[in-house]
Amino acid sequence: MLEACVFATVLCGFLGIILKHNLVMKIISMDVMSTGVIAYYILIASRSGLFTPIVDNKENVAYADPVPQAVILTAIVIGFSIQALMLVGVMKLAKNNPTLEASAIEENNTP
Amino acid sequence: MALVSVAYAIHIYLMSSPLNIQLLDSFGVSLLVDELSSFFIFTNALVTAAVIIYCWQTGKKAFFYVQIAMLHGSVDATFICADFISLYVALEVISIASFLLIAYSRTDRSIWVGLRYLFVSNVAMLFYLIGAILVYQAHNSFHYAGLRGAPTEAGALIFLGLLVKGGIFIPGLWLPLTHSESESPVSAMLSGVVVKAGVYPLLRCALSLEEIDPIVRLFGVCTAVLGVGFAVLEKDTKRMLAFHTISQLGFVLAAPLVGGLYALTHGLVKSALFLIAGVLPSRNFKQLQHQPIDNKIWLVLVIASFSISGFPLLSGFGAKVLTSKNFLPWQVIGMNIAALGTAISFAKFIFLPRQKSAQHEVKKIHSGFWWAMGILLGGLFGANIFYYKAYTLANTIKPLITIALGWLAYLGIFKKLAIKLPRGFERFNHLIGTMSLMLILLFWMLWAQLQFST
Incomplete structure (x- = not known):
């Protein structure tokens, strides 16, 4: 069930990238998509248990798998920086194309 | 830094046993360095050196060189890593660095082209991440073998x-616009080494898993034919080169075992050609026909074009022979068509008019250009030593016939032909949409493959 929700999020984001016309909306859809991917990593990490993997007095509790969490942390940072970079690019483009319609910008800038 | 890479590549090539490093047991970063990666690292080093020398006198800011250095480092990282997550990180660093390089001129068009590139590659990498976690789920490790x-x-x-990162087949159609609209040194860098970063992991997978090998080969053939089909009909120099990059990547993939040498020669030749295209007076072939170019430029242009068409004495010949030896029977027809197409499309360069000394030359070519050419073309001659056994009579005749046929076809048919190809496939939405179609196709292919093999 949870898995289905995660894939629905990814799909929503993907369709948003295709169907939305505004460039900012496209970037937000991409964010939705990456949120879905991150959620999927967390979901897989929690397969083995829900406890935070920190050494404690308690013994034999079901820990969550730390590896996917560590990996996705890297991916989150990278995704975030890429988004920041894209938004800067969009700001620059907004000077000459105030509506930010992707198709219009494409029309103007393709040889 | 490029010099360090050169030295390291030679060292690896001479080393007999591949180096396999596993940091922090099965969860950590694993690196794999062998002969295949040495070719790729060598290409990267030579191209970067040439590009930096070319740019030295053009007054670029330090920012530009920092980006080049970052790009160089991360491309090298993809060539040695052997697990999916370090590959992911390296590929994303490549996207960011090349976005900044593409958008260096800060015009609206360059920003849009860069943004489009970043978008396409980031969406592809998100799909890739889902795949990576599925591998982890099955094996508790991100290693390629998983x-x-x-x-x-x-x-x-x-x-x-x-496939998207490497610019292969239909999802790779973002490549022509990106490579043709950026500045010449940047396109040289992108076309020469950056696309190889996507191709190299594919080769690695094909080599380690024999189930995947036929699929990679099939993609290689399709890509080679598709790319060359566009290149033959293209009227713009840089776009032609970009389409041709797609087709050459097909050659690299078509024979995974020996892809390294081909990638090396293609990287050298393509960056040389992009740098030359940057100093030509016009980008349109029609105008170039009426505008004679300087003899010296024509000479380097011809050397590069000959090498890529597979003319003997240049390393393009050795690479082509070696690759065609490794084809499976069903691949031969497709690849011969692609080789013929290569000869046709580069006949456009070879038959450009020329003159002794151009007095009315507008742009003064600085000496950095000649140094860069020296490195790249010297590399082309030098790379012959990797496969000197190619020089037999039968081997030599075949490319000569191909080239002759290609020239005849060009002079007879293609010079007059004016077909305008639709560019619909390069629209942004279509690029993203094709990705989903490709995903279904790939799933079906892999599924069918596994069904037959078990």
């Missing part, structure tokens, strides 16, 4: 990501 027991969809998702 692809074997992983579910089919994992393979399909990872392949989609790599």
Whole structure:
């Protein structure tokens, strides 16, 4: 069930990238998509248990798998920086194309 | 830094046993360095050196060189890593660095082209991440070898990501616009080494898993024919070169075992050609026909074009012979068509008019250009030593016939032909949409492959 929700999020984001016309909306859809991917990593990490993997007095509790969490942390940072970079690019483009319609910008800038 | 890479590449090539490093047991970063990666690292080093020398006198800011250095480092990282997550990180650093390089001129068009590139590659990498976690779920490790027991969809998702990054087949059609609209040194860098970063992991997977090998080969043939088909009909120099990059990547993939040498020669020749295209007076072939170019430029242009068409004495010949020896029977027809197409499209360069000394030359060519050419073309002659056994009579005749046929076809048919190809496939929405179609196709192919093999 949870898995289905995660894939629905990814799909929503993907369709948003295709169907939305505004460039900012496209970037937000991409964010939705990456949120879905991150959620999927967390979901897989929690397969083995829900406890935070920190050494404690308690013994034999079901820990969550730390590896996917560590990996996705890297991916989150990278995704975030890429988004920041894209938004800067969009700001620059907004000077000459105030509506930010992707198709219009494409029309103007393709040889 | 490039010099360090050169030295290291030679060292690896001479080393007999491949180096396999596993940091922090099965969860950590694993690196794999062998002969295949040495070719790629060598290409990267030579191209970067040439590009930096070319740019030295053009007054670029320090920012530009920092980006080049970052790009160089991260491309090298993809050539040695052997697990999916370090590959992911390296590929994303490549996207960011090349976005900044493409958008260096800060015009609206360059920003849009860069943004489009970043968008496409980032979406592909998201699919790739889903694939990577599926591999992890199956094996508790991100190593390349984990692809074997992983579910089919994992393979399909990872392949989609790599195909898009490497600019292969239909999802790779973002490449022509990106490569043709950026500045010449940047296109040289992108076309020469950056696309190889997507191709190299594919080769690695094909070499380690024999189930995947036929699929990679099939993509190689399709890509080679598709790319060359566009290149033959293209009227713009830089776009032609970019389409031709797609087709050459097909050659690299078509014979995974010996892809390294081909990648080396293609990287050298393509960056040389992009740098030359930057100093030509016009980008349109029609105008170039009426505007004679300087004899010296024509000479380097011809050397590069000859090498890529597979003319003997240049390393393009050795690479082509070696690659064609490794084809499977069903690949031969497709690849011969692609080789003929290569000869046709480069006849456009060879038959350009020329003159002794151009007095009315507008742009003064600085000496950095000649140094860069020296490195790249010297590399082309030098790379012959990797496969000197190619020089037999039968081997030599075949490319000569191909080239002759190609020239005849060019002079007879293609010079007058004016077909305008639709560019619909390069629209942004279509690029993203094709990705989903490709995903279904890949899934189906891998599934069918596994069904037959078990």
